[in-house]
Amino acid sequence: MENIHILIADDMEAHRRRLERIINSVDNLSIAASAKSGYEAVAYAAIKKPDIVLMDIEMESQMAGVKAASEIHKILPDTKIIMLTVHQDNNIVFAAFQTGIVDYLMKAAPKEEIIEAIYSAYNNQSPIRPIIAEKIRTEFARIKKSEDQLTYFFKIIANLTQSELEILKLLCSGLKRKEIADIRAVEVETIKKQISSLLKKFDKNSTKEVITEVNELRLFDLIKDIS
Amino acid sequence: MENIHILIADDMEAHRRRLERIINSVDNLSIAASAKSGYEAVAYAAIKKPDIVLMDIEMESQMAGVKAASEIHKILPDTKIIMLTVHQDNNIVFAAFQTGIVDYLMKAAPKEEIIEAIYSAYNNQSPIRPIIAEKIRTEFARIKKSEDQLTYFFKIIANLTQSELEILKLLCSGLKRKEIADIRAVEVETIKKQISSLLKKFDKNSTKEVITEVNELRLFDLIKDIS
DNA sequence: AAAAAAGGGGAAGAAAATTTTCGACTTATT
DNA sequence: AATAAGTCGAAAATTTTCTTCCCCTTTTTT
Structure with a gap:
């Protein structure tokens, strides 16, 4: 199976480390780069063209997570962006979905869930999670039509x-x-x-x-x- | 020199004929298709992927010229669209420029001017014509930055x-x-x-x-x- | 003004990405 | 059961993109 290149973007060292460990523990996952701000994330994305981006949505320094996700989506429409969030604020999550992210995860999500989300995103399956599922699904159907x-x-x-x-x-x-x-x-x-x-x-x-x-x-x- | 494929879009038979004659009279220009409405123009563009589109901006039936130009630009960002207009209405011309056209011509323009416009567009030189030049140039600089x-x-x-x-x-x-x-x-x-x-x-x-x-x-x- | 560096255009070969072709296997239809 | 529709994988062919280098002009340094 092919190797999946992943870009990590989180302003907290500890979180980056955890994600790095998880990714390195799986054979065909590898780290393209590890960004400390939204700005860095965009730059690294352009340089490395990762398959997947794991983006902390609560970053604020230099460039907010949602904004960075949106920029990356504009530059690399095929790169799948998975958002990481602490508080499940449906409005933020929803706003992020509109800018091109394909999935979201709680930051505390267990290793297995993170890995599964990566594979799903890579294979174009959006495992749209329950809580905001309906809102997103209907809204998305609308957007796809009206595009x-x-x-x-x-x-x-x-x-x-x-x-x-x-x-x-x-x-x-x-x-x-x-x-x-x-x-x-x-x-x-x-x-x-x-x-x-x-x-x-x-x-x-x-x-x-x-x-x-x-x-x-x-x-x-x-x-x-x-x- | 390579062959340049051109799509003509004009709802008036006589105008299409004239453009066809002009294009056929030049060796390395060829007609990809000849559309009778904006709608047809978009469809043919998708099918034929022309290098250049000569689009009558005053078409109204089925789909307006400006709208068609905008759609074609979304589908084929590299295809150069040259707009043909009768009355030089700066506002319409300007609106069209915002949707991705690269040049405009009076419908009555002499053969030589049309051919020159085609070559310029093909070679990425925009010979931005005098009358609206300044407005467009400044506005474009702004857009390019703010994009x-x-x-x-x-x-x-x-x-x-x-x-x-x-x-x-x-x-x-x-x-x-x-x-x-x-x-x-x-x-x-x-x-x-x-x-x-x-x-x-x-x-x-x-x-x-x-x-x-x-x-x-x-x-x-x-x-x-x-x- | 000469020398050195920067930049443009073209073209052959190498490398990478797409497309075409087809066989094997699974699932619907009739 | 037979025919048609659809999926997956993989080799061969084709097309596109990259790399490499040569020759020539313009700009910058010295």
């Missing part, structure tokens, strides 16, 4: 490969995998793999859902005449 | 290669090219080339300016201990 369903969709389209685009067109025309394979002169297995990647990019589990969205956005005619 | 000088700088840092980062560190320590070359055990020429790329990424013309910025942002200590 313009259209922009969101087009961004995905722009990231498709030429083959995927072509296959999307053929799928929208109602063709089956075997038929598509014949047209493209490759094995069905290849087409299946490519549709699989396609679905992953659209974050959907079936072609039906993708086609439904294409139709809802009235994109069929445009996709149809892809060269 | 957080810090975020902007860190984004660049995050895009440096390992060698470039290393060289930046050595430059900040006051070393000369020859000395850096010795440390890295390569020819001075190599270092010179890499510093050149470094400067391009920072959009600066000399290492001095880069170092000044590093110091202003108090980043020297952090950069110093890059592994």
Whole structure:
């Protein structure tokens, strides 16, 4: 399994030490850097490009934790930020979620919980914790929609490969995998793999859902005449 | 010279035809697609990833030109959008500039001017035209700063290669090219080339300016201990 | 004014990241 | 049971990005 690089940001020496010990105790986790302020955290993040950031949200010196999280998210949208908090103040936690963090933990959380959170974040599973779960979930659904369903969709389209685009067109025309394979002169297995990647990019589990969205956005005619 | 792919977006058939003729008359310009509405323009942009978009800003049906420009800019930040306008309404032109367009032209502009604008945009030179020049220039300077000088700088840092980062560190320590070359055990020429790329990424013309910025942002200590 | 350093452009080869291709296996549909 | 849909992994091919170095011009030092 690949190595996961982690950036620690906490202004208290003792807390940093504890996190360092925990991370070092797990084989495929490693420390990218250990920052003592929000400002340092942003700089180290830019330099080291960690997979995960464990950020104390209560830091105040130089740059607040929430602000630092937001900056890091702007610079490295794919880096997963996990926030550490002492008092579970739902409002702060919620504010942080809006700036791009993917999970939060109590600072006193047991080792196992921290490690699990790291793996979850790395694998894109947000184990949204109970207390603020609902507020976040509904709010997030809203944001994702309003980030313009259209922009969101087009961004995905722009990231498709030429083959995927072509296959999307053929799928929208109602063709089956075997038929598509014949047209493209490759094995069905290849087409299946490519549709699989396609679905992953659209974050959907079936072609039906993708086609439904294409139709809802009235994109069929445009996709149809892809060269 | 490479081929430049251009997307045309205008709701009037005659205007599209004229632009198509102009583009086809130049050897290394080619038409990626020709859109009849802002909506189509966004879709085609996502599908074709053109280098340049020539967008009629007065389109209204389905999606306004300014809105379409803004969407395309979100999806493809590197695509250069040139706006076409009939009445030179500075406010509209200015609004458009804020959403990511890089130049504007009168619709009646002569062929030569259009072609020149395309090349300028492609080569990242904004020939900012006189009438609104000052307003835009000052406003833009402000925006570029306030887009957080810090975020902007860190984004660049995050895009440096390992060698470039290393060289930046050595430059900040006051070393000369020859000395850096010795440390890295390569020819001075190599270092010179890499510093050149470094400067391009920072959009600066000399290492001095880069170092000044590093110091202003108090980043020297952090950069110093890059592994 | 000469020498040294800084900077720009281009191009070949190396290295890294993506894409394409396909087989094996699992789960839904018909 | 058969067909279709979908997932995972992995080798080969392709594309992109980095590295390296050469040649040439401009700026700075001495």
